[in-house]
Amino acid sequence: xxxxxxxxxxxxxxxxxxxxIYGHETLADVERDCRALATELGLDLRFHQSNREYxxxxxxxxxxxxxGGIVINPAAFTHTSVAILDALNAFDxxxxxxxxxxxxxxxxxxxxxxxxxxxDGVIAGFGTQGYLLALRxxxxxxxxxxx
Ligand code: DQA
Numbered sequence: 001x002x003x004x005x006x007x008x009x010x011x012x013x014x015x016x017x018x019x020x021i022y023g024h025e026t027l028a029d030v031e032r033d034c035r036a037l038a039t040e041l042g043l044d045l046r047f048h049q050s051n052r053e054y055x056x057x058x059x060x061x062x063x064x065x066x067x068g069g070i071v072i073n074p075a076a077f078t079h080t081s082v083a084i085l086d087a088l089n090a091f092d093x094x095x096x097x098x099x100x101x102x103x104x105x106x107x108x109x110x111x112x113x114x115x116x117x118x119x120d121g122v123i124a125g126f127g128t129q130g131y132l133l134a135l136r137x138x139x140x141x142x143x144x145x146x147x
Contacts, residue, residue, distance in 0.1 A: 002043070005047045005048070006059055007047075011073060011075050015029070022100050056072075063091055067093065068142045072088075072098065073098045077115075082114055084115060094141040096138055097113065097121070121137055
């Protein structure tokens with residue numbers, strides 16, 4: 001099974017940007033760890049990042065045809081994007097939302113997520129480990145679906 005791991009705006013700066021909030025690991029480190037775990041779980045992975053809303057939407061559309069699940073950190077689009085929510089609503093396999101930081105401990109405007117209306121699960125505040133936990137959950141949901 002194929003799983004998409006999608007990352008929204010500014011996550012290309014992971015490791016350099018506000019390390020006290022997001023840690024020192026880069027997105028390349030996260031990708032490496034996700035690929036290692038995916039191999040262990042028997043999943044194929046597409047790992048993408050974009051600062052452009054439409055690119056994330058296009059990848060979600062692409063996933064409709066090919067993927068068994070999506071792990072998404074929509075970053076700031078979490079709090080603004082009805083378009084990403086609509087795209088995910090057109091995808092009918094597991095979706096897990098990931099936030100590196102605990103958004104609920106932060107500013108009020110980070111407490112609302114459009115994407116959470118669709119996500120089957122949400123992970124926040126586990127640092128970059130959240131991606132790995134999310135992948136494990138997607139693998140489990142895919143396995144349950146196929147039994
Ligand atoms: C984030 C939290 C968002 O509020 C923020 O805009 C981000 C990253 C996180 O991973 O903690 O860019 O999604």
